[in-house]
Amino acid sequence: MIARLLAVIAAALVLAAPAAAAACTQPRTSLSFLEGQVMCPTCHTTLDMSNSPAARQIEGFIRVKIAKCWTAQRIETALVKNYGKAILAAPPDSGFDILAWWLPIAGVLGGAFILAFGVWRWSRGREGDEPPDAAGPRLDDETERRLDELLAGLD
Amino acid sequence: MSARLKLGAQLLALACVAGLLALLVWKLTHQHDAPKVGSQAPSFTLNRLEGTGKISLASLRGDGIVLNFWASWCGPCKGEAAVLQREWTQYHDRGVIFIGVDYHDLSSDAQRFVAAHRLTFPMLEDGSGSVTTGRYGVSKVPETYVIDRNGTIVAHLAGPITAPAFAAQFRAALKKVA
Secondary structure (H helix, E strand, O other): OOOHHHHHHHHHHHHHHHHHHHHOOOOOOOOHHHHEEOOOOOOOOOOOHHHHHHHHHHHHHHHHHHHOOOOHHHHHHHHHHHHHHHHHHOOOOOOHHHHHHHHHHHHHHHHHHHHHHHHHHHHHHHHHOOOOOOOOOOHHHHHHHHHHHHHHHHH | OHHHHHHHHHHHHHHHHHHHHHHHHHHOOOOOOOOOOEOOOOEEEEOOOOOEEEEHHHHOOEEEEEEEEEEEOHHHHHHHHHHHHHHHHHHHHHHHEEEEEEEEEOHHHHHHHHHHOOOOOOOEEEEOOOOOOOOOOOOOOOOOEEEEEOEEEEEEOOOOOHHHHHHHHHHHHHHHHH
């Protein structure tokens, strides 16, 4: 009886071993992470914002690969091979696609430079301006003399 | 601001506006609508789903063609698969070639679909959708085009061929190109 029980346990262990080896105890990425990185090809939103059949199919694929301990990079590479680069929410940072990363940065830097230059020019222009004379325009001698006479007449 | 600098800034602004306008024009002129019945079927070359070579539409000139766009995740595609297979067995020795184009799909799932429905006509894969949406303007699968021996589209069925609205139209188009 004991021998039979031991045989059953041994057989179960032998059968379970490959399954245990195939299972991934420490996944290297998560579905929630990849759902934000991968696009639904039919609805053009990320997977986490789509409930279309195509999106669900890709989620299923990702789940299976996560369970096999695939990294996010490896899963994304497999998806790109199947669907093309457009499957990724973010464009690749190599080749011509790198422009998608650098152009916005160049735009912001260029805008900041133009703004700073404009402010600098404006402040320099203000420094060169003559402050207005508090006493007003200078009068010629004759007018000043007549004004003094008039003011003296008022006293 | 000096006159030269001002002119430079104005030219830069004009160049930006011109660039944006060019982008808009490019986008508008590169939108792909579904090709119309009576027009030439857009050409393409795609890999076979099984990964054994390519098929180009031009190489099939001289035969009637049924071009069916489908995907394994598409419910109505399952419904029409049996009908397509039945019509294929009936028409393939009458000069009509059926071509399935699997789009936005996982190759492994698509191959399972083909095996499960015992589809024997040639299957091509268009994972990126460049032909399906780019050249044929397909937005929802299934869609079917029937093309005559000269490459002219004689029918466009934007839905399952099993739908009452399309079933008779599909058969009529098949007879026309056979």
